[in-house]
Amino acid sequence: MTGGGDPVVRRDRFSGGPARSFLSSMDGDGRIFEADLAVDRAHVVMLAEQDIIGDEAAAAILGALADVEAAGFDALPPGEDVHEAIETAVVEAVGRDGGKLHTARSRNDEVAACIRYRLRADLLDAIEAVVALRSALADVAAAEAETVMPGFTHLQPAQPTTVAHWALSYAGTLARDTGRLCDAYGRTNESPLGAAAFAGTTFGVDRERTAALLGFDGVVANAADAAASRDFLLEAVSALASVAVTCSGLAADVVFFANRGFVEVSDDYASTSSIMPQKKNPDTMELVRATAGDAVGAQQALATTLQGLPRAYNRDLQRATGHAWTAVDGVTSAVEVAAGVVATAGWPADDLEAAAGEGFSTATGVADALAAGGLPFRTAHEVVALAAERGGEGATLDAVAAATEAVTGEPLSAVVEPAAVADALDPVGSVAARDSAGGPAPAAVEAAVADVRDGIDADEAALAAERASLADAADALAAEVSGYV
Numbered sequence: 001m002t003g004g005g006d007p008v009v010r011r012d013r014f015s016g017g018p019a020r021s022f023l024s025s026m027d028g029d030g031r032i033f034e035a036d037l038a039v040d041r042a043h044v045v046m047l048a049e050q051d052i053i054g055d056e057a058a059a060a061i062l063g064a065l066a067d068v069e070a071a072g073f074d075a076l077p078p079g080e081d082v083h084e085a086i087e088t089a090v091v092e093a094v095g096r097d098g099g100k101l102h103t104a105r106s107r108n109d110e111v112a113a114c115i116r117y118r119l120r121a122d123l124l125d126a127i128e129a130v131v132a133l134r135s136a137l138a139d140v141a142a143a144e145a146e147t148v149m150p151g152f153t154h155l156q157p158a159q160p161t162t163v164a165h166w167a168l169s170y171a172g173t174l175a176r177d178t179g180r181l182c183d184a185y186g187r188t189n190e191s192p193l194g195a196a197a198f199a200g201t202t203f204g205v206d207r208e209r210t211a212a213l214l215g216f217d218g219v220v221a222n223a224a225d226a227a228a229s230r231d232f233l234l235e236a237v238s239a240l241a242s243v244a245v246t247c248s249g250l251a252a253d254v255v256f257f258a259n260r261g262f263v264e265v266s267d268d269y270a271s272t273s274s275i276m277p278q279k280k281n282p283d284t285m286e287l288v289r290a291t292a293g294d295a296v297g298a299q300q301a302l303a304t305t306l307q308g309l310p311r312a313y314n315r316d317l318q319r320a321t322g323h324a325w326t327a328v329d330g331v332t333s334a335v336e337v338a339a340g341v342v343a344t345a346g347w348p349a350d351d352l353e354a355a356a357g358e359g360f361s362t363a364t365g366v367a368d369a370l371a372a373g374g375l376p377f378r379t380a381h382e383v384v385a386l387a388a389e390r391g392g393e394g395a396t397l398d399a400v401a402a403a404t405e406a407v408t409g410e411p412l413s414a415v416v417e418p419a420a421v422a423d424a425l426d427p428v429g430s431v432a433a434r435d436s437a438g439g440p441a442p443a444a445v446e447a448a449v450a451d452v453r454d455g456i457d458a459d460e461a462a463l464a465a466e467r468a469s470l471a472d473a474a475d476a477l478a479a480e481v482s483g484y485v
Helices: 026-049 055-071 082-094 096-102 107-143 163-188 207-213 223-228 231-260 283-306 316-344 349-356 363-372 377-394 397-408 418-425 427-433 442-482
Strands: 148-153 156-162
Touching (some): 026 055, 026 082, 026 096, 026 107, 026 316, 026 442, 055 082, 055 096, 082 096, 107 163, 107 316, 148 163, 148 349, 148 427, 156 363, 156 427, 163 231, 163 442, 231 283, 231 316, 349 427, 363 377, 363 427, 397 418, 418 427
Antiparallel strands (some): 148 156
C-alpha cells in the first residue's frame, strides 16, 4: 500500500524535489486517460490468459480500473504522469496485488501504446474532415461547371478557367493528402506492448493478443524500436502539415477572390470591423491560412526533438507528443472550417465572366487557334504578342488580323478561319475549347467530378470500415473484461 496517495512507481528518493512539476506531464495527460485505461485492461486480460497473474487478481485490478474510469481523470491521485497516477489508484484500491498491473511491461511500451491508441482516433477524425472538404469542393465543381472565371499566375490575369476547374484542383491535392494521412494511420496502428523498457520481458506475454484486443493491426516487431521510436508521430505530423499547406493555398485564393468580388463568403464565416461597419472580412480563411505555420512549426519542433536521440527511451520523448496534438487539433479544425466556407460560398457568375477576359487572358487560346491553322506556335505567339501590344488588354479580332498580316505578310483568313479566332477571343469559347483531360471545359469537368466522387466514396468506405474495426475491438475487449468483473 502506498498510503495517502503517494505514487507507487518511484522510490521515496525520487518522489519529490523542486523538479517534480517540471518532470510531470499530468497537465496534458487527460487526453490519453481513456487510452491508458484501455491499454491497462488489454494487458491485464492477456496476463490472466497467459497465467502470468491469477484470475482473482485480474478481476480486482479490472474492477479498480472501472472505478478509476467512473471517477474521471480529475479524481486521480498525484502522479508524475497519468500512467503512474492510475497505477497508484489501483494499488490503493486493491492493495499489494494491484501492483501486478505492471507485470511484464514498462511505462516505455505503455506510453507508446497509449499515444498510438489516441493518435489513430485523431487521425481518423482528420481524414474524415479532409474527405468532407473534398466532397464540398466536388459539389462546387458540379454546380459551377459553366461558371467562367479569371485564372491567374503571379496574381496576374492568365487564362480563363471555371470555378469548377479551380475547385477540382484542390480536390486533387487533398486526395493525395488523404492518402498520406491513411499511410500515417496504418503505421501508427501497430502495437508496441510487450516491448517493456526496450529489451522485451522474461514473461511469456502474447503481444499479438494485446494488439488484437486494442484493435491494432499488428505489432512493432523489435522491442527497442517499439518502445523508443516516434517516427509514426513525425509521419503523422508531416501529413497533417501537408494538409495545412494545401488548405493555406485554398484560403489564400478565397481571401484574394473576396477582395476582387469573385466570391461571396457566407456571413457565418466572416466578420466585420470593430470600427468600420461597412467591412466584411473573410477572417476564418485568414486563420485557416495561418494554421499552416502552426503545423509546419510542430513538424519542425518534433523533428528537432527527435533528431540525435540515442536508441531506447529518453525523456525528451515526453516533450515530443504535444507537437502531434497541436498539429492534429489545429489542422482538423481548420479543414472543417474550410469545408464550411466552400460549401456556403456564392459565386457571382456575371461578374466572374466579365472579369475572365481582362488582361487579354484569352491570348493563349488565340495563339492555339493560329497554330491549329498551320502557323508554328512561336510565330503565332509573336502574332498575339504584337496584337496585345497594339490592342492592349482589349485586343480585338481586328488587332489580331492586323498583327497576323504584319508578322506573316498574309491576311488572317489565309491562316485560319476568323470565326475560330473570334471564338478563342471569347472567354466562354476559350474555356469550351480546352477540353483535354483535366481541362476546364464543361465536358472534361463532368468526367473529372465523377472520378473525384469515386475517390471520395472509396475513402469514405475505408474510413467507415476502420471505425467499425476499432469499435468491434473495443466491444471484444469489454466482453473479455466482463468475464472477470
